[in-house]
Amino acid sequence: xQTNLTRTGxxxxxxxxxxxxxxxxxxxxxxxxxxxxxxxxxxxIGLAVDVRQREVDTLEHQRDRSLAVxxxxxxRQGTASSADFSPASVRATVEAACAxxxxxxxxxxxxxxxxxxxxxxxxxxxxxxxxxxxxxGAIELALECERAALDADRRITNSDGAGVSSHSSVRVYGxxxxxxxxxxxxxxxxxxRVIASDDAGMQRDYWYTVNRVPSGLEAAEAVGRKAAxxxxxxxxxxxxxxxxxxxxxxxxxxxxxxxxxxxxxxxGALYRKASFLLDTLGEQVFADWVQLTEHPHLPxxxxxxxxxxxxxxxxxxxxxxxxxxxxxxxxxxxxRKLGMVSTGNAGGVHNLRLEPGERDLxxxxxxxxxxxxxxxLMGQGVNLVTGDYSRGAAGFWVENxxxxxxxxxxxxxxxxxDIFLGLQAAGTDMDTRGGxxxxxxxxxxxxxxxx
Amino acid sequence: xxxxxxxxxxxxxxxxxxxxxxxxxxxxxLMTPSVDMAxxxxxxxxxxxxxxxxxxxxxxxxxxxxxxxxxxxxxxKTGFAYSDDIVMPALLEASGAARxxxxxxxxxxxxxxxxxxxxxxxxxxxxxxxxxxxxxxALLRQVDAEARRQDHRVEQVVVSLTGLHDVxxxxxxxxxxxxxxxxxxxxxVMVLVVQDGRRENGSAGGGxxxxxxxxxxxxxxxxxxxxxxxxxLVNLExxxxxxxxxxxxxxxxxxxxxxxxxxxxxxxxxxNRKGTSAFSGRLGERVASEHCTVVDDGTLAGRRxxxxxxxxxxxxxxxxxxxNGILRGYMQDRMNARLxxxxxTGNGRRESYAHLPMPRMTNTYMLNGPHDPEEIIRSVxxxxxxxxxxxGQVDITSGKFVFSASEAYLIEKGRIxxxxxxxxxxxxxxxxxxxxxxxGNDMKLDSGIGVCGKDGQSVxxxxxxxxxxxxxxxxxxxx
Numbered sequence: 001x002q003t004n005l006t007r008t009g010x011x012x013x014x015x016x017x018x019x020x021x022x023x024x025x026x027x028x029x030x031x032x033x034x035x036x037x038x039x040x041x042x043x044x045i046g047l048a049v050d051v052r053q054r055e056v057d058t059l060e061h062q063r064d065r066s067l068a069v070x071x072x073x074x075x076r077q078g079t080a081s082s083a084d085f086s087p088a089s090v091r092a093t094v095e096a097a098c099a100x101x102x103x104x105x106x107x108x109x110x111x112x113x114x115x116x117x118x119x120x121x122x123x124x125x126x127x128x129x130x131x132x133x134x135x136x137g138a139i140e141l142a143l144e145c146e147r148a149a150l151d152a153d154r155r156i157t158n159s160d161g162a163g164v165s166s167h168s169s170v171r172v173y174g175x176x177x178x179x180x181x182x183x184x185x186x187x188x189x190x191x192x193r194v195i196a197s198d199d200a201g202m203q204r205d206y207w208y209t210v211n212r213v214p215s216g217l218e219a220a221e222a223v224g225r226k227a228a229x230x231x232x233x234x235x236x237x238x239x240x241x242x243x244x245x246x247x248x249x250x251x252x253x254x255x256x257x258x259x260x261x262x263x264x265x266x267x268g269a270l271y272r273k274a275s276f277l278l279d280t281l282g283e284q285v286f287a288d289w290v291q292l293t294e295h296p297h298l299p300x301x302x303x304x305x306x307x308x309x310x311x312x313x314x315x316x317x318x319x320x321x322x323x324x325x326x327x328x329x330x331x332x333x334x335x336r337k338l339g340m341v342s343t344g345n346a347g348g349v350h351n352l353r354l355e356p357g358e359r360d361l362x363x364x365x366x367x368x369x370x371x372x373x374x375x376x377l378m379g380q381g382v383n384l385v386t387g388d389y390s391r392g393a394a395g396f397w398v399e400n401x402x403x404x405x406x407x408x409x410x411x412x413x414x415x416x417x418d419i420f421l422g423l424q425a426a427g428t429d430m431d432t433r434g435g436x437x438x439x440x441x442x443x444x445x446x447x448x449x450x451x
Numbered sequence: 452x453x454x455x456x457x458x459x460x461x462x463x464x465x466x467x468x469x470x471x472x473x474x475x476x477x478x479x480x481l482m483t484p485s486v487d488m489a490x491x492x493x494x495x496x497x498x499x500x501x502x503x504x505x506x507x508x509x510x511x512x513x514x515x516x517x518x519x520x521x522x523x524x525x526x527x528k529t530g531f532a533y534s535d536d537i538v539m540p541a542l543l544e545a546s547g548a549a550r551x552x553x554x555x556x557x558x559x560x561x562x563x564x565x566x567x568x569x570x571x572x573x574x575x576x577x578x579x580x581x582x583x584x585x586x587x588x589a590l591l592r593q594v595d596a597e598a599r600r601q602d603h604r605v606e607q608v609v610v611s612l613t614g615l616h617d618v619x620x621x622x623x624x625x626x627x628x629x630x631x632x633x634x635x636x637x638x639x640v641m642v643l644v645v646q647d648g649r650r651e652n653g654s655a656g657g658g659x660x661x662x663x664x665x666x667x668x669x670x671x672x673x674x675x676x677x678x679x680x681x682x683x684l685v686n687l688e689x690x691x692x693x694x695x696x697x698x699x700x701x702x703x704x705x706x707x708x709x710x711x712x713x714x715x716x717x718x719x720x721x722x723n724r725k726g727t728s729a730f731s732g733r734l735g736e737r738v739a740s741e742h743c744t745v746v747d748d749g750t751l752a753g754r755r756x757x758x759x760x761x762x763x764x765x766x767x768x769x770x771x772x773x774x775n776g777i778l779r780g781y782m783q784d785r786m787n788a789r790l791x792x793x794x795x796t797g798n799g800r801r802e803s804y805a806h807l808p809m810p811r812m813t814n815t816y817m818l819n820g821p822h823d824p825e826e827i828i829r830s831v832x833x834x835x836x837x838x839x840x841x842x843g844q845v846d847i848t849s850g851k852f853v854f855s856a857s858e859a860y861l862i863e864k865g866r867i868x869x870x871x872x873x874x875x876x877x878x879x880x881x882x883x884x885x886x887x888x889x890x891g892n893d894m895k896l897d898s899g900i901g902v903c904g905k906d907g908q909s910v911x912x913x914x915x916x917x918x919x920x921x922x923x924x925x926x927x928x929x930x
Contacts, residue, residue: 052527052725061532061548064805080513083535089515096513100499103584105507135551160727160848195727195848204727204848237849242695272504272607274643274652379853380841381875381927385643385652390692390875390927392844392853409851411875411927413694447929449694449877 011063013043015182018172021067021085026176028094029071034101036072036112037094037176038310041065041085044169049135051142052161054150059135062167071097077110078102109336112310115177117332117342119313122306126299127185131166131214138164141190141220148224149194155235156228160193160204164220179311186212187302190220192227198235205230210433212300233396237408240397240450246371246424247412247446248364250395251431253377254354254441258292260416261285262349262436264384265325267334276387276417277325285325287423289357292320296350303435309347317343319352323421354438356428361440364427366401368442373398374412387416393448410450419443455575455759456566459620459630463493463517467537471564474622476539477521480546482624485525485553488785490623492520492762493537494804499579500613503591520804521545524786525553533805564622567629570759570766572752573660575632578614581662587612590638590663590672597676598642604687605680606650607643612636614663621764629764635659635755635911637899638666640675644683651689653682653858657898659753675898682839682858685870692859692874692928698831699876699924700862702838703824703895707914710745710815711903712843712852713880714738718772718780719798719810719905720787722847729850729881730778738778739884742820742919745773747782749797749813755899756814756913760797763808767797772815773884784810802908812903816915820890824918827889829865835926836860836867837876850880875927883921891918 018041029037046062067090068081078101082093133141146162166188174180191208207226209218218226249257261277269275277285286292296314298304305314310332318326330338331346344350359367378392390413396403427439464470474491481489495517502510518535519542530552534541582590591610598608617633639656655678659665666672701709714730722728730738739745749767751757758767763785771779783791784799787810800811828836836859843854855875860867896915903912 056528056552058529058531058807059552060807061545062805063534065535077509078511078513080515082515083517084515093513093515096515099584100511100513103501103508103588104511105509107507107509158726160725201850202727202729202848204846234849272609272643273645273650274607278650378844378846378851378877379855379875380844381853381855381873383652383873385650386872388872390855390873390929392851392875392877392927394846394849394851408849409877409879409925411694411853411877411925413692413874413927413929415929447694447927449696449925449927451696451925 012045012168012170015170015172018170019180019182021090022172022174024087024090025067025069025094026174028091029069032094032098033073034071034098035074037070038112039067039069040171040173041067042169042171044167046165046167047133047135047138048163048165049138049142050161050163051139051146052159054143054146056139057161067093069094069097071101072111073101075106075108075110076101076104078104109333112175112177113312113332113342117312118177118179119181119307119311122181123297125297125304125306127212127304129186129213130168131188133166145190145192145220145224148221149192149228152225152228153232155196155198155232156194157197158195160195162192162224165189173311175311181307181311188214188217190217190223192224194227194231196231196235200236203231203234203237205234210302212302234406237394237406239409240407240448242449244445244447246368247443248368248371248373249441249443250373250375251427251429251438251440253374254438255431255434255436256377257441258352258354258436258438260382260384261420262329262352265328267328267330267338269384270328271334271337274385276384280325281328283325284323286320286323286420288323290320290323290423291318291355293318293353293355294349294351295353298351301351302433303349303351305350308344312342312344312346314344314350349435352436354426356430356439357425359425359427361427361429364425364440364442365398367425368398369401371398372448373403389414389416389419410448412446412448414446453575454569455632456569456630458575458632459618462495462618463537463620467539473539477542477546478624480543481521481523481550483550483553486523486550487525488624489523490621490763492804493620494518494617496615496617497579498613498615500611501587501591503595503610506595508588508591518804521549522807523549523552527790528552529807531807564626564628567627567760567764572750572757572759573634576634576662577616578634578636578662579616581664587663590666594640594672594676597673598640598680601677601680602644602684604644604646605642606645609641611639621762623764627764629760631759633660634662636661636663636665638672638675640679642679642683644687646687649687651683651686653679653686655679655682656900659755659899660757661753685858689870689872691930692871693835693926693930694928696923696925698834699921699926700827700831700834700836701919703891703893703918704915705897706837706840707816707897707916708840708843708854710817710916711812711914712845712854713878713883714745714772715812715815716845717847717850717880718782720781720783720791721810723781724787724791728847733778736778737776738881739773739776740887741776742890743773743776743884743887744818745815746771747798747812747815751814754814754896754913755901755911758813761799762801763799765795765797765799767813770796782810782812784808800910802910806908809906811905811910812912814896814913814915816894816896817917819892819894819917822889822891824891824893827891827918827920828862828867830889830920831862832864834862836862845880851877852880853877871928877925877927883924886922887919888922889920893917
């Protein structure tokens with residue numbers, strides 16, 4: 001096949017171009033009488049290919065733009081956004097935000113971030129590494145990845161496809177305190193989803209790698225082989241009878257468990273009093289060995305940022321020390337509602353890390369003895385107001401520290417408060433493919449429901 | 452009233468000076484002998500949202516998006532590019548990128564343009580203009596007041612109102628020109644109640660392809676407020692949910708999320724063409740008890756999941772998926788229908804111009820059965836009665852699915868007794884409906900709240916069912 005494509009990364013606008021757009025929006029807001037305003041402009045471009053059964057399935061060229069504006073008239077806010085960057089559209093977007101602000105209520109917590117919290121020095125976090133990848137090369141790589149999976153074992157009978165993607169973006173944020181910040185970043189990935197089958201039925205599983213830097217990706221062939229192994233080991237899954245047992249969350253799903261913690265100590269949940277961790281600052285919320293630290297300036301980190309979505313400088317900090325909660329996850333708005341100061345987390349946490357213990361996953365399995373290793377979770381089933389937790393699960397039954405057989409169609413349930421306090425250990429098998437970095441974790445006891 | 456096609460031409464084509472000859476120019480670029488089908492999806496959407504919290508109008512937002520998606524299909528291959536600029540140079544560039552999927556060659560000739568006939572499942576209104584801003588804000592305040600008036604234990608009320616005006620025009624290589632103007636509104640209420648330090652929440656809402664006046668009619672908005680408070684107060688009394696496998700009675704309406712997860716996704720054409728669904732190759736086989744007849748119906752007037760035409764310009768229809776327990780049909784988009792040698796069913800949907808269409812559900816529901824709902828409860832010695840759900844998820848390949856109850860009660864000796872805490876229910880899609888032993892005569896559709904996610908794309912959907920009993924389902928409680 002032939003293509004007529006230019007390489008990705010070649011058509012992003014300059015920071016200067018987006019900066020002009022942001023300045024135009026801020027000037028327009030002032031002209032409309034806004035006392036404060038903030039704006040962000042972003043453009044993202046990408047290439048995504050997917051192959052299936054050794055043939056190209058889809059080839060997608062992506063390009064997304066957005067201009068978002070917030071205006072303040074005293075303590076009344078209005079927001080608007082548009083994908084059209086023309087001067088007329090910028091004006092119309094600002095006017096739409098102003099029209100909304102005429103109807104919102106006076107809210108003393110509204111407004112820009114405090115000027116003295118804004119980032120002054122913006123360190124280079126090494127986030128921008130375009131991939132000189134053309135469609136043909138991406139297709140080749142995806143085919144190689146899927147081939148490794150399909151050829152791994154005769155029980156790999158079908159494929160849901162393998163994909164290669166590369167995205168580049170540039171974003172400029174500015175506000176009427178005079179802050180202007182630009183971020184240029186890239187994100188590349190390879191993934192593979194395959195199906196293993198035997199007389200008892202089909203099992204699907206996947207593997208993926210994601211990185212800011214193309215050379216940081218796992219090899220395509222390795223991703224394919226890993227996906228095949230993941231699917232194969234699920235063959236012959238059984239159910240379990242209902243029981244209370246210790247549970248290990250495999251690192252990729254342990255990330256979600258810590259995500260519930262982040263949600264529960266986030267400003268929005270706290271000021272609405274909709275969190276089971278309300279008013280727990282300084283208290284024991286995890287087992288006493290747990291250290292959770294935030295590392296926003298990690299070079300090349302997927303969750304790295306020098307400033308948050310409001311321009312507030314991010315900083316390294318302990319969120320949990322010896323199991324005790326050291327701080328919340330706050331934007332300026334939530335901070336004011338709580339009578340506190342922004343923690344630089346408008347938009348979320350930046351590379352939150354659970355400090356690992358001494359043991360790898362096998363060490364954790366040995367420490368658990370008999371219990372459940374969860375590798376997949378399904379459904380919502382998490383109530384942040386009460387901490388009640390009940391989710392569908394699949395994984396492996398473990399006997400004497402060894403994987404005995406795969407299990408499925410079961411649930412794991414408990415209360416997040418007990419789960420966090422009952423954490424026994426964190427593994428060294430760190431998964432850093434997201435904004436939360438963690439190894440596998442061992443929970444002392446949960447209810448498993450099954451047959 | 453203006454026709455959707457006229458509205459779409461004015462909105463999408465007029466500003467860019469696009470007419471039929473320009474479309475022909477684009478298709479000439481797109482079509483090569485190895486391209487089986489190509490389409491252009493023009494879209495302009497405007498959305499607003501208003502949020503009341505702490506008794507004040509806290510947030511308002513207004514968002515505009517428009518663009519065109521260009522797709523070329525060659526066999527099982529799809530090339531896709533999109534642009535958020537509806538102008539000829541961008542269209543030609545996107546067409547060049549999309550057709551890169553196919554071998555090059557001489558372009559075929561396009562058939563003459565033929566406009567699809569409109570249908571009136573909903574009026575082509577801009578819902579944002581159906582109430583003044585003052586009245587929208589007043590509506591939020593009334594809902595807040597109604598919720599707070601219910602009970603002194605109500606501590607927090609969050610009310611949100613959103614409206615979407617979506618104009619689409621689909622031109623395809625068969626010369627078909629179809630347009631749709633799709634209003635969509637939604638009102639949601641979340642309340643938090645407190646008693647002796649215990650906090651619980653409840654939420655309710657609804658909407659559809661209508662204007663905002665829908666919420667003023669039949670006391671709907673206020674009813675959502677009362678319902679959210681009622682649920683939260685029930686949860687204050689809830690004890691730990693049971694753990695294990697037991698009979699489960701599902702209430703009418705929104706618990707139809709069971710059908711959406713257990714069988715709906717598994718019957719989407721793409722998974723069956725690829726052979727990755729637990730239902731692959733099972734047409735004509737028994738997959739449910741004889742009490743079960745399930746349809747996917749995109750033609751219900753004003754419903755959230757309904758469409759005049761799908762996102763490939765195909766009129767929606769009522770497709771029988773399961774008839775008296777026998778698997779009868781799949782839901783198809785054009786590509787998968789063609790590759791499976793079946794007819795398209797009007798289920799080709801996409802989140803926006805920036806996403807590829809695929810087979811998706813519209814409104815999926817089970818028809819009435821013979822049983823009186825009270826008789827169904829009475830038949831259970833010990834089990835669960837679940838009437839409200841958060842959402843669900845399914846593994847298409849293994850067939851395992853979950854859905855999470857947010858309001859449920861114990862059934863003891865044929866009677867509903869204590870409320871229990873939320874719990875996830877888990878089962879196996881291909882056999883859960885074979886265990887449906889009783890189906891009620893009280894079929895109800897949900898109130899218009901469903902969002903379905905697949906492959907990272909969200910689309911609005913509806914579900915519904917009568918009260919029904921599953922003889923054995925695993926309940927993921929703690930006691």
